[in-house]
Each structure stands twice: as C-alpha cells, then as structure tokens.
Amino acid sequence: MAWLSLILTCLMVYINHVYTLEVEYDGQMTMKLEHALGTEASPDFTDRGVIEILSIRNAAVVMKQNQLTDDERRQLKALSDDDGWYLLKATFSSGDSREAKLRTFVKGCALYESGLSDSLTISLDHTGWPVGISMMTNPPYCDGRIVHPNDLRNFNTTVFIRHMEQGPVPDTATYIQKIEREKEARERGETKDNRSFLAKYWMYIVPAVIFLLLTGAVNPEGAAGGGR
Known part of the structure; x- marks a missing residue:
C-alpha cells in the first residue's frame, strides 16, 4: 500500500x-x-x-x-x-x-x-x-x-x-489515512466480511446456473426422456 x-x-x-x-x-x-x-x-x-x-x-x-x-x-x-x-x-x-x-x-x-x-x-x-x-x-x-x-x-x-471557478481540491490526506487504517485492521484480523452468501460467491454461482440452462436447451429430448 x-x-x-x-x-x-x-x-x-x-x-x-x-x-x-x-x-x-x-x-x-x-x-x-x-x-x-x-x-x-x-x-x-x-x-x-x-x-x-x-x-x-x-x-x-x-x-x-x-x-x-x-x-x-x-x-x-x-x-x-x-x-x-x-x-x-x-x-x-x-x-x-x-x-x-x-x-x-x-x-x-x-x-x-x-x-x-x-x-x-x-x-x-x-x-x-x-x-x-x-x-x-x-x-x-x-x-x-x-x-x-x-x-x-x-x-x-x-x-x-x-474567471473559471475552481472545483474543490480532493482531500487526499484523509483518504490516505483511511486506507492505512483499513490495512492495519486487516493485518490484525479486525475486519469482518458481513456480505451475504450470494454476495460473496456470485461469481461461482452464476456460471454454474448458465451452464445448466445451456445444457437443458441443447438436449431437450434427453431432458424430456429422463422424465418418463
């Protein structure tokens, strides 16, 4: 950092x-x-x-x-x-x-x-x-x-x-201090991931669901036969 x-x-x-x-x-x-x-x-x-x-x-x-x-x-x-x-x-x-x-x-x-x-x-x-x-x-x-x-x-x-009006100058010093505090908290293990199960693992769940949908669309006869 x-x-x-x-x-x-x-x-x-x-x-x-x-x-x-x-x-x-x-x-x-x-x-x-x-x-x-x-x-x-x-x-x-x-x-x-x-x-x-x-x-x-x-x-x-x-x-x-x-x-x-x-x-x-x-x-x-x-x-x-x-x-x-x-x-x-x-x-x-x-x-x-x-x-x-x-x-x-x-x-x-x-x-x-x-x-x-x-x-x-x-x-x-x-x-x-x-x-x-x-x-x-x-x-x-x-x-x-x-x-x-x-x-x-x-x-x-x-x-x-x-004259052209100046926009606000970014408070980079405060931002740097915030990043440093978050880094120290992670190193001490104080930060917790409070996200839900879907929020944590959506990148794995979505591809699996898409694969199942595509498989069913490609083999509709097999899916129908399995039901008999």
Whole structure:
C-alpha cells in the first residue's frame, strides 16, 4: 500500500500546484470592438474603439471608444424602431500573437434607451484566455423611452472579467489515512466480511446456473426422456 500512498501524495501536491498557478495568473490583452448598426440581414461592422486590459486578475482597463456620429445615431434610432439587434464583435489579442474573435448582441432599443450605457462580461478559461463575451444594457429592457440625441454620443461601458471557478481540491490526506487504517485492521484480523452468501460467491454461482440452462436447451429430448 506504500506505493498507493506515494502516488496519492504526489497527486495532491500537483493539484495544489496547478490550483495556485491558476489563481495567481495575470496578464494583459487588447480588445478591439466593432459594431453593426444596420438593419439589413448582413450589416457591415465599423470601428467602435479599443479596450486595453492591463490586468485580467484585477479587471484594470483603459477604454478608448469612439463617439457616435450623427449618421450612427440615426442608424441606432432606426434599429430601435425596427426592433432589431445591435451586434458587437470583440477581437482579443495578446503579446504572444494569439487572437480570439467573439460576438455578442443586445436589442437595439435597449442600447438606445440606455443612452449607450452598457456592460461587457468577459469569460476566461483556466489559462486566462477569453472564451466568451456577453453584453447587457442598463436598464436591460425596452419601454419606449425617448432619448435625446445628445445622450447618444459616448459609450458608458463597464467591463467585468469572469474567471473559471475552481472545483474543490480532493482531500487526499484523509483518504490516505483511511486506507492505512483499513490495512492495519486487516493485518490484525479486525475486519469482518458481513456480505451475504450470494454476495460473496456470485461469481461461482452464476456460471454454474448458465451452464445448466445451456445444457437443458441443447438436449431437450434427453431432458424430456429422463422424465418418463
């Protein structure tokens, strides 16, 4: 049993080491934003701005988002009137040349009535790389509110970063102690097998029953003759 204890101990050390690395992981990346304000089936995406993520652990960001032009404000109003969808495309890049392209969307009327007040939630995997993005407006619903054009110039964006939740670390130390106690009890003869007769010897009984059934099926005449 010593080898099993050694393996479980090494596994516990490895899991704790990986868990520590993931919790302490930090990094920087750039998120380029493009949006589509058209009502057509395949709208064109235009530049919305750039968000520099200086720390994914602390969600420290620097935003450089463009003002909406007069034409873009009219497009957003038309999108709201037509009950269309506002589409957002985010392109993430980091210093190691990796790139990820993710999309999200909200109701055009929700963005219009919020006065361009939105929040972006970025979901990261266990390595700290983005695997999902979601967008929400404040308020998140449409109630037909009229918005003055001057309130549709600048985006008021909040960025949230969601890290992958860690599962519970196995309590291998307690498990090892339990195995050691069971081993010592067996060596002292303290453990008793309280299983029933069938539970103990089913591996011998089942083959015998199957053999008898197969024998009767192969020789039905002999079995019938023996009864006369």
